[in-house]
Amino acid sequence: MNRMFAIIEREMRKFFRSPTLMIMSLMLPILQLIIIGNAFGGKIVDTRVAVVDYDHGPQAVKLREAFDAVAANIKTFSTVDYNNEVQAREDVRTGRIDAAIIIPKQYSRRVYAQDAPKLGFVVDNSDLFTSSALEAEMQSLVDALNAPQIPNRLQKSIALEVVELYPYVNYLKYLLPMTVALAMYISVMIGGGMLYIDDKARGVHEGYLVTPITKLELVFGLNVAGAIKATLSGISIGVIGSLVAGLGVVFHPIIMLQMLSLIIAGSIAFNGMMFLLMVRVDDPLVPRAMFGVLNVLLLYPSGAMYPTVSFPRWMQWMSVIDPFTYTIHGFKSVLLKDGGWVSIQSDLLFLMIFGIATLLVATPLFKRTL
Amino acid sequence: MTAASRSIASSPDAPPPAAIAVEHIWKRYGTFEAVKDVNFSVAEGEIFGLLGPNGAGKSTLIRMMTTLIPVTAGKAVVAGHDVSKDPDDVRRAIGVIPQAMTSDQDLTVEENLSIYAKLYGVPRAERERNIAEVLEAVDLAKWRSAQTKTLSGGMRRRLEIARGLVHNPRIFFLDEPTTGLDPVSRIAVWEMLNKLKTTRNLTMLITTHYMEEADKLCDRIAIVDHGTLVALGTPVELKNSVAGANVVEVHFDRDDPAWRERLEAIDGVTSVQPESSGFYRVITQSGSRTTMQIVELAASLGETLTSLSVQNTTLDDVFIHYTGRQLRDEQVKAVFTMPPRPGAQP
Structure with missing residues (x-):
């Protein structure tokens, strides 16, 4: 046991004396949280919508007042007057403006006559986020215009009342579980993968192998140290x-x-998985090359950014055996839902079994000789 | 010719008990034979050198003896324990300095030693005392708290030697201990190893491809080439085994293929090795007489000599004699080495 602790001591001393490793294993996840959280979590504002008004009637004026209200309040878009529908379409296509609304001739008259008045809305659907936001805003505006001025005393239409169980979760909070898991993964990848192979290449392991340390002491020493480093990064x-x-x-x-x-x-x-992957690797380039590949293979199918139910079947299977899935699910349950022990017990069970199983497979593969 | 038949016995007395005994040892990687039927023994307290070029099989031999790689066939007994059957007993009895410098650069000198003392199971009470002793022995006591990356190459090598001694081993294996060191550091390491041998009664097995190192440091030398032990004896015995006592190095101003034939025809010359354009190494039984004859030969032909020198036979000549080529002709094997860490001393 003392020999195992000597390996752990050596690894931890190196960890605390390598600020680069510590900073890099913390920097990427934090940057990802801040950049992606703010980039994806924000609302669409300050887009420009062309208004081509062929009507100029009272209902068109009412519509334009509604546009002005949006521009002044939630600021999703502001309007630019166009007198040519063809030019407006061309400008949407070339990106000068984000969308164009066409108010056709006789629009006001058809509104008063309840003759199915139609507004044309030209959007750049190559940009899904902006076009969806504008469509949703325009639809709510049209719904408001359609609403009767004096509501009926008896409502026939079915309404859905949404009850939100949890307080509003912005994207920064939503990404936090992924960020913590990513920090642990990076720590294991650098501290357990790259440094482990670098040590092998430098001959450090050769130094261990000529001592009376047993295979189990060496394997457990390296893995316990790796898990401690990842735990410190996660915390x-x-x-x-x-x-x-x-x-x-x-x-x-x-x-x-x-x-x-x-x-x-x-x-x-994570550490068990990494040790299994690296147990027979000698080339220091391998863990560096695997870093990005593993990140894509493990992080994205885990449901960290998008729900796994939307994945194709083969990706759902990947998520089933992916430790990221259970780590992130557990973090979400605890941080965002306060789900208690019940909500994370299956995650904890899977992670422990996964860690022990990978170690059990890796240990016989570990060579006590060069 | 087998190694046994090339062995040059020097002492008629009964040999002291062997610290290391290697018997008909083989190492194969697939069809490649890295070590072929090697036999030798190392007596207690002896410094034994394995001399040979890169790729000769020296490191493979030392790795088999230190339990780092399994033996394919044959037997190696170290400190009375079979390396294949009792590897842990062997590991407890030996100290090993690998070819690469493997001390942790982020740790202090003391921490490096302390961790290895723990790996060797040195009890806490002895640990402190052993560390102080080995640091004193390698003259690093005042660097005890220094970070390893601040040490020079020579000091790091001394730290590695201290690390290999921290558990008081009986037998010390050093794989090319001075490779990469400057000449001053190299001589310092030799002096230190000689001192350690005396003060600690250590048996040492050293691999090297430096002739001078083998000559100055080792009590006996085994020349290894292509996985085979080609000669074994003390440095003096090995030199005496080469026909001719002197080497004359001659450089003619004008190169001519006929020079070799002319030199070989000189009385007393046993062999001639062309080195480069117009430069020859002539092994002869009488350096002074051959020198005179070469000068006369050049004068009679109206040729000019650029340089002429007489030397005693070196281990290089011994190596040429037994292998048919020079040690320095061997190309350095392309191996991956990790680049040095930023901030570390070269």
Whole structure:
């Protein structure tokens, strides 16, 4: 056991004396949280919509007043007057403006005559986010115009009342579980993968192998050290990320304990997986080449950014055996839903079994000789 | 010719007990034979050198003896333990300095030693004392708290040597201990190893491709080439085994293929090796007489000599004699080495 602790001591001393490793394993996830969280989480504002008014009637004026209200309040778009529909379409196509609304001739008359008045709306649907936001805004505006001035006393239409179980979750908060898991993965990849192979290439392992240390002591020493490093990264990013995302719940003692359990279980699982992948690798370029590939293969199918139910079947299978899936699900359950131990027990179980199983497979593959 | 038949016995007395005994040892990688039927033994307290070019099989031999790679056939007994059957007992009895410098650059000198003392299971009470002793022995006591990356190459090598001694081994294996060191550091390491041998009664097995190192440091030398042990003896015995006592190095101003034939025809010359354009190494039984004859030969032909020198036989000549080529002709094997860490001393 003392020899195992010597390996752990060596690894931890190196970890704390390599600020580059610590900074890099924390920097990427935090940057990802801040950049992606703010880039994807914001509302679409300040787009430009052309108004081609062939009507100029009272209903067209009413419509334009509604556009002005949007521009002054939620600022989704502002309007630009065009007198030529062809030019407006061309400008949408070339990106000078984001959309164009066409108010046809006789629009006001058809509104008064209740003769199915139609507005034309030209959008650039190559940009899904902007076109969807504009369509939704325009639809709500049209719905408001369609609403009767004096509501009926008895409503026949069916209304859906949405009850939100949790407070509003912005994208920064939504990404936090992924960020913590990513920090653990990067720590394992650099600290457990790259440095492990670099040590092999430098001959450090040769130094270990001529001592009386047993295979189990060496394997467990390296893996426990790797899991500790990943746990420290997970805790650090959990705290820093919560502060960045404004998620104070992480400082609640029970949630803290649940997070810690998930971080430890996730670290064991990530480390076991990495050790299995690297156990017979000697070339220091391999873990560097695998870094990005593994990131794509493991992070994106895990449901970190998009729900797994929307994936094709083969990707759903990937997510089933992916430790990221369970780590992120557990973090979401704890941080965003306060789901308690019940909501994370299957995640904890999977991660522990996964970690132990990968270690059990990797240990016989580990060579006690060169 | 087998190694046994090339062995040059020097002492008629009964040999002291062997610290290392290698018997008919083989190492094969698929169809490639890295080590072929090698036999030798190393006596207690002896410094034994394995001399040969890169790729000769020296490191493979040392790795088999230190349990790093399995033996394909044959037997190696180290400190009384079979390396194949009792590898842990062997590991407890030996200290090993690998070819690469593997001390952790982020750790201090003391931490490096402490971790290895723990890996060797040195009890806590002895650990401190052993560390202080080995640091004193390698003259690094005042660098005890320094980070390893601040040490020079020579100091790092001394730290590696201290690391290999921290558990008081009986037998010390050093794989090319001075490779990459400047001449001053190299001589310092030789002096230190000689001192350690005396003060700690260590048996040492050293691999090297430096002739001078083998000559100055080793009590006995085994010349290894292409996985085979081609000669074994003390440096003096090996030199005496080469016909001719002196080497004359002659450089003619004008190169002519006929020079070799003319030199070989000189009385007392046993062999001639062309080195480069117009430059020859002539092994002869009498350096002074051959020198005179070469000068006379050049004068009679109206040729000019650029340089002429007489030397005693070196291990290089021994190597040429037994292998048919020079050690320095061997190309350095292309191996991957990790680049140095930024901020580390070269």
